[in-house]
Amino acid sequence: MMTQIAALTDRAVLRIGGGEARPFLQGLLTNDVDALAPDKPLWAGLLSPQGKYLFDMILFDTGDTILADVPAARAPDLLKRLTMYKLRKDVTVAASDLKVFAAWDGESDAPYDPRLPGLGRRWMAESADTTATLADYIAHRLSLGVPDSDDYPVDRLMWLESNAVELNGVSFTKGCYVGQENTARMHHRDKLRKRLLPVLLTADPQEERSLRAGDREAGELISHHGGHGVALMRVEQAGEPLTLGGAAVTIEWPSWLGAGPRAE
Structure with a gap:
């Protein structure tokens, strides 16, 4: 089978450098940045103090x-947010011209x-020979039931509702980070009541977003591509x-x- 290679044109690259870059990110993000290595990228979230999703990123060393x-x-x-957080630390944050690819x-x-x-x-x-499109990659991702950044309602979604535990986006053994308290409490004490789930649609939803179980609201359609979508569902x-x-x-x-x- 021919390798499918796509340019992920919906992604951009930021370059984070300086002598304190790693401890700077370690104190902000949900994952253990100390485990980041050239052959081991990490997916992590940047949360509000209440533990709600603000940004996510895949880090490469x-x-x-x-x-x-x-x-x-x-x-x-x-x-802008990272620049605000770095204060006087030896950290630089800048946009990069590099492009993101998937195979x-x-x-x-x-x-x-x-x-x-x-x-x-x-x-x-900077470039790569592509054999597939962004739409092909999205179809591949949705076939595996994996949501992406556009599926995460900003300042509404708790990080664990993104399936961060199952998709390796959180560490419960690292030190403190922004939003840690509520994230850890949800993991250790609470049953996860909502989460993002892949759905199969039988009709074009038009502007409709409310999923119902009988006469009860059961969830919210966040995005869809063709007949496949992602919804924030009540697990029960x-x-x-x-x-x-x-x-x-x-x-x-x-x-x-x-x-x-x-x-559950």
């Missing part, structure tokens, strides 16, 4: 600097996507018959998420 693969539409806001269904020397190996390999470069209702605007909707519970809604 180049040896002398850290590159952050981020959603392009929000890269300027993230750059799947074949061979590549790049590291695996840290969220799920099935997503394929991921890297940054994910196993019930669901509709969106009167049309049937099916939860496509992914294998990486465990046994299914009745096991």
Whole structure:
């Protein structure tokens, strides 16, 4: 099978350098930046003090600097936020001209996507020979049930509701970071009541976003591409018959998420 290689044109790259770059990020992000290595990228979130999603990024270690693969539409806001946080630390944050690429269904020397190996390999470069489109990559990602940055409601989604535990986006053994208290409490004490789940649509939702289980609201459609979508669901209702605007909707519970809604 020919390797599929796509330029992820919805992503941008920030370059984070300086002598204190690693401890700076370690004190901000949900994952253990000390574990970052050239062959081991990390997915991490930057949260509000209340533990709600603000930004996410995939970090790459180049040896002398850290590159952050981020959603392009929000890269300027993230750059401003990191610049605000760094104060007088020996840290530099700047936009990069590098582009983000992904490869799947074949061979590549790049590291695996840290969220799920099935997503394929991921890297940054000035250019690459592509054999697929961004739409092809999105279809591949959705076939695995993995949400992405555009699926995370800003300042509404708790980080664990993004499936951060299952997709390797959080460390419960590192030191403090912004939003840690509520994230840790949710993990250790609370049952996760909502999470992002992949859904299969049987009709074009138009402007409809409310998923229903009978006469009860069960979730919110966040995004969709063709018949596949991502919804923020109440887990207790994910196993019930669901509709969106009167049309049937099916939860496509992914294998990486465990046994299914009745096991929650």
